[in-house]
Amino acid sequence: xxxxxxxxxxxxxxxxxxxxxxxxxxxxxxxxxxxxxxxxxxxxxxxxxxxxxxxxxxxxxxxxxxxxxxxxxxxxxxxxxxxxxxxxxxxxxxxxxxxxxxxxxxxxxxxxxxxxxxxxxxxxxxxxxxxxxxxxxxxxxxxxxxxxxxxxxxxxxxxxxxxxxxxxxxxxxxxxxxxxxxxxxxxxxxxxxxxxxxxxxxxxxxxxxxxxxxxxxxxxxxxxxxxxxxxxxxxxxxxxxxxxxxxxxxxxxxxxxxxxxxxxxxxxxxxxxxxxxxxxxxxxxxxxxxxxxxxxxxxxxxxxxxxxxxxxxxxxxxxxxxxxxx
Amino acid sequence: xxxxxxxxxxxxxxxxxxxxxxxxxxxxxxxxxxxxxxxxxxxxxxxxxxxxxxxxxxxxxxxxxxxxxxxxxxxxxxxxxxxxxxxxxxxxxxxxxxxxxxxxxxxxxxxxxxxxxxxxxxxxxxxxxxxxxxxxxxxxxxxxxxxxxxxxxxxxxxxxxxxxxxxxxxxxxxxxxxxxxxxxxxxxxxxxxxxxxxxxxxxxxxxxxxxxxxxxxxxxxxxxxxxxxxxxxxxxxxxxxxxxxxxxxxxxxxxxxxxxxxxxxxxxxxxxxxxxxxxxxxxxxxxxxxxxxxxxxxxxxxxxxxxxxxxxxxxxxxxxxxxxxx
DNA sequence: CTGAAAGCGCTTACAG
DNA sequence: CTGAAAGCGCTTACAG
Numbered sequence: 001x002x003x004x005x006x007x008x009x010x011x012x013x014x015x016x017x018x019x020x021x022x023x024x025x026x027x028x029x030x031x032x033x034x035x036x037x038x039x040x041x042x043x044x045x046x047x048x049x050x051x052x053x054x055x056x057x058x059x060x061x062x063x064x065x066x067x068x069x070x071x072x073x074x075x076x077x078x079x080x081x082x083x084x085x086x087x088x089x090x091x092x093x094x095x096x097x098x099x100x101x102x103x104x105x106x107x108x109x110x111x112x113x114x115x116x117x118x119x120x121x122x123x124x125x126x127x128x129x130x131x132x133x134x135x136x137x138x139x140x141x142x143x144x145x146x147x148x149x150x151x152x153x154x155x156x157x158x159x160x161x162x163x164x165x166x167x168x169x170x171x172x173x174x175x176x177x178x179x180x181x182x183x184x185x186x187x188x189x190x191x192x193x194x195x196x197x198x199x200x201x202x203x204x205x206x207x208x209x210x211x212x213x214x215x216x217x218x219x220x221x222x223x224x225x226x227x228x229x230x231x232x233x234x235x236x237x238x239x240x241x242x243x244x245x246x247x248x249x250x251x252x253x254x255x256x257x258x259x260x261x262x263x264x265x266x267x268x269x270x271x272x273x274x275x276x277x278x279x280x281x282x283x284x285x286x287x288x289x290x291x292x293x294x295x296x297x298x299x300x301x302x303x304x305x306x307x308x309x310x311x312x313x314x315x316x317x318x319x320x321x322x323x324x325x326x
Numbered sequence: 327x328x329x330x331x332x333x334x335x336x337x338x339x340x341x342x343x344x345x346x347x348x349x350x351x352x353x354x355x356x357x358x359x360x361x362x363x364x365x366x367x368x369x370x371x372x373x374x375x376x377x378x379x380x381x382x383x384x385x386x387x388x389x390x391x392x393x394x395x396x397x398x399x400x401x402x403x404x405x406x407x408x409x410x411x412x413x414x415x416x417x418x419x420x421x422x423x424x425x426x427x428x429x430x431x432x433x434x435x436x437x438x439x440x441x442x443x444x445x446x447x448x449x450x451x452x453x454x455x456x457x458x459x460x461x462x463x464x465x466x467x468x469x470x471x472x473x474x475x476x477x478x479x480x481x482x483x484x485x486x487x488x489x490x491x492x493x494x495x496x497x498x499x500x501x502x503x504x505x506x507x508x509x510x511x512x513x514x515x516x517x518x519x520x521x522x523x524x525x526x527x528x529x530x531x532x533x534x535x536x537x538x539x540x541x542x543x544x545x546x547x548x549x550x551x552x553x554x555x556x557x558x559x560x561x562x563x564x565x566x567x568x569x570x571x572x573x574x575x576x577x578x579x580x581x582x583x584x585x586x587x588x589x590x591x592x593x594x595x596x597x598x599x600x601x602x603x604x605x606x607x608x609x610x611x612x613x614x615x616x617x618x619x620x621x622x623x624x625x626x627x628x629x630x631x632x633x634x635x636x637x638x639x640x641x642x643x644x645x646x647x648x649x650x651x652x
Numbered sequence: 653c654t655g656a657a658a659g660c661g662c663t664t665a666c667a668g
Numbered sequence: 669c670t671g672a673a674a675g676c677g678c679t680t681a682c683a684g
Contacts, residue, residue: 009655014679026653041455046435047382048677051373051660058436066416067401072393075418087432090392090416092401106413109372110384129367213599243596250601270569273539275576335671340663352669374661377676654684660677668670 006036013037017044056111059296062091063118064098064181065210070266070285071118074137077289078116081297086113101127108132114296119181120144133299137292139309141182147299148309149292153183153265154190156281156314160263161194163279163316164233167323169261171230173204175218175245177237184237187265191235203229208241215244223252232261233322239264239271242278246321261322276320284312332362339363343370382437385622388417389444390424390507391536396592396611397444400463403615404442407623412439427453434458440622445507446470459625463618465635467508473625474635475618479509479591480516482607482640486589487520489605489642490559493649495587497556499530501544501571503563510563513591517561529555534567541570549578558587559648565590565597568604572647587648602646610638 006013008029015025016033025033036042050056059082063071075090082088091107093099098121099107107115114133117124125144128134136148164172174191177184195202204226208218218241219234226234236242242264246256254260256276264271264280271278291310299305332339334355341351342359351359362368376382385408389397401416408414417433419425424447425433433441440459443450451470454460462474490498500517503510521528530552534544544567545560552560562568568590572582580586582602590597590606597604617636625631 010678011655011657011680012653014677015654018679020679024653029653043431043434045377045437045677046432047373047377047437048660049435049679051371051377051662051677052679054660056373060415061418066392067395067398069393075393079418084428087436088418089386090418092387092405092414092416102410105369106372108369109375110413111371111373212596216599244599247599247601270538273542273570273573275573336662337664337671337673338669340661341670344663346663350669355669371661374676375663377678378661378663380663380676655682656684657682658680660679662676664674664676666671666673668672 005040006032008033017042018049050111055113057086058110058112059086059088059114059116060091060107060110060112061088061116061118062093062099062104062107062120064093064179065119066090066092069268069270070283073285074118074289074292077286077291078293079289081290081293098124104128114300116292116296117146119183121180121182133296135292135296135299137288138183140186147295147305147307149288149295150309150311151183151283151288152311152314153187153281153283156265156283156316157187157190158194159314159316160235160265160281161191161198161200163318163322164235164261164263165195165198165200167233167257167261169200169233171201171203172233172235173206173222173226173229173231174202175215175234175236175241176205176207177210177241178207179210187237202235204231207237208244210238210240212240212244212247215241216248217244219245219248220252223248232259233257233263234260235263237265239266239268239278239280242280242321243270243274246274246276246278257320257322257324263322267317271317271319274321279319279322280317282315282317288312331366332358334359343368344375376437381439383412384436384438385412385414385440385442386417386433386436386438387414387442387444388419388425388430388433388446390419390505391445392416392418395594395596396609399611400444400615400618403612403617404619405615407616407619424450430454440626442618442622443472445509447506447508459622461618461622461625463614464509466512473621473631473633475614475621476635476637477509477609477614478637478640479513479607479609482591482609482642483513483516484520485640485642486561486591486607487517487524487526489644489648490561490587490589491521491524491526493559493583493587495526495559497527497529498559498561499532499548499552499555499557500528501541501560501562501567502531502533503536503567504533505536513563528561530557533563534570536564536566538566538570538573541567542574543570545571545574546578549574558585559589560586561589563591565592565594565604565606568606568647569596569600572600572602572604583646583648583650589648593643597643597645600647605645605648606643608641608643614638 118137139148208214267282444463465474534540593608
């Protein structure tokens with residue numbers, strides 16, 4: 001450790017670089033060490049440091065779909081809370097895929113201080129059997145000992161059904177995501193339940209990956225059938241699906257919302273500016289990131305975890321895709 | 327190290343877990359160790375391992391905008407090449423921002439085996455002064471000792487000018503990105519140069535962040551002015567900008583491409599399915615990821631780096647936003 | 653206020 | 669084929 005260029009012991013250098021000088025190191029030595037550090041461009045080796053301390057300062061965020069504008073907000077929220085003290089890293093898996101057991105193992109080998117897991121599957125959590133601090137995000141429908149922050153997607157689906165019924169729709173189609181994440185099951189089942197209560201008939205179903213092109217294809221393949229069944233609105237599991245439907249509706253010359261209403265879920269940035277704007281369920285992503293970050297901090301500080309999942313409200317944003325502007 | 331439950335020394339366990347048993351450990355001991363590992367759910371502590379070996383197996387990808395569908399492909403390419411041997415992690419910064427010096431320092435503290443830096447600024451690289459393996463991606467206009475993989479965006483811009491001139495346009499507006507990344511400077515300057523050669527006039531300029539809403543706003547604010555100047559086409563620095571323009575053109579009742587042609591840059595997935603489809607410059611993102619991964623592997627293996635930046639071809643994809651379907 | 657020393661969990665020559 | 673030992677770069681009681 002070349003920092004001994006300051007003429008002090010390694011112990012003193014360590015004290016200075018980790019900021020634990022209070023009443024332990026003289027002013028002169030602090031200055032001398034800082035100077036040497038600056039001159040040599042010394043950076044503490046996190047490997048040695050973490051090993052000695054028994055834990056790293058890495059927080060890993062595991063998510064199936066990092067390349068999603070919705071997720072960017074979640075990340076921003078987490079960063080805001082975790083700040084300087086932890087190094088946030090994203091685990092990368094195949095697009096749309098939850099990481100495989102061996103990926104997880106490699107992550108744990110880094111001995112992260114904490115784990116944030118977005119949209120986990122039950123299977124994934126079973127594999128994990130984490131004892132380290134862990135917080136689940138968007139884990140509706142999952143039971144786990146780990147604290148979780150969820151969106152009230154069921155209520156969101158309910159609001160959607162209410163709105164469509166009020167707009168006079170009688171028969172709708174549901175375009176689901178084929179990724180099989182729990183949140184989509186909850187969205188779908190809640191919508192069906194609410195629709196049934198209201199006398200709104202879900203007469204057709206479809207599904208595709210979360211991709212504009214795939215959703216567009218799913219819609220064009222089904223539309224003639226749906227049309228015969230009297231479908232006047234398509235309820236999509238995500239905004240991305242809705243974009244595909246909006247596009248193909250335009251190609252097919254269908255007037256939106258007059259001949260066909262379209263709804264989404266997530267309220268991605270694009271939904272506010274599309275034409276027509278997309279009626280969708282807004283989920284407070286930034287807030288989710290913040291809460292998850294805070295909960296993880298507590299856990300990492302050794303405090304007790306929340307036991308009841310925290311649920312964030314979902315709200316309905318009505319735009320031109322379901323209602324003519326007043 | 328509880329693995330000594332197999333009745334062997336730590337050294338033997340280490341040999342087994344790192345797969346270096348060839349002619350060094352007996353079959354029985356291999357089996358015994360593997361059994362103990364499985365029973366105890368043992369995971370090698372990467373901190374200790376990396377410290378002993380002098381380097382980690384972490385590769386960090388630094389990028390200003392991870393939440394971008396374009397970037398998802400780059401990542402896929404990198405993963406494909408790096409495979410099992412390295413742990414790919416994404417560094418997270420504020421959306422659209424290149425990481426600050428202190429962020430970089432924290433990254434280096436992890437002693438990554440290699441660094442992949444996307445769209446770096448000259449300033450960022452100066453701060454870095456890396457001696458570790460590093461490969462730059464999309465660093466057009468940057469000079470650095472590190473190998474880099476670039477897109478030939480200048481040629482792409484040239485193709486765009488050629489196409490617009492051939493379509494009979496005489497006056498166009500350029501909608502730039504306000505992020506100030508080098509690649510946008512190159513795109514803009516190349517387009518202006520080519521346009522000037524062809525007698526195509528760039529009569530107006532605008533700029534916004536890379537965001538559909540922001541681009542839409544920039545367009546509506548400028549359109550009456552641009553219109554007076556005889557603008558018949560808007561050339562956008564990214565597809566995202568183009569989406570904003572397309573939307574507002576529709577709102578304004580402008581027929582695309584008849585009254586207003588629109589072009590993008592990047593060829594995001596959405597551009598193929600938008601209506602009209604977006605004429606844009608296709609950049610081979612997956613291929614860039616692969617090449618960058620391969621180059622980094624060479625570097626990490628101690629082989630000589632390529633000295634000349636590798637440039638991937640940009641191609642023009644003509645769609646409905648500039649040309650009526652035949 | 654300071655430094656010598658033990659130890660974090662591994663890997664890797666080295667001697668047997 | 670096997671194990672004892674040194675060492676990777678730190679941190680943290682501990683003794684002074």
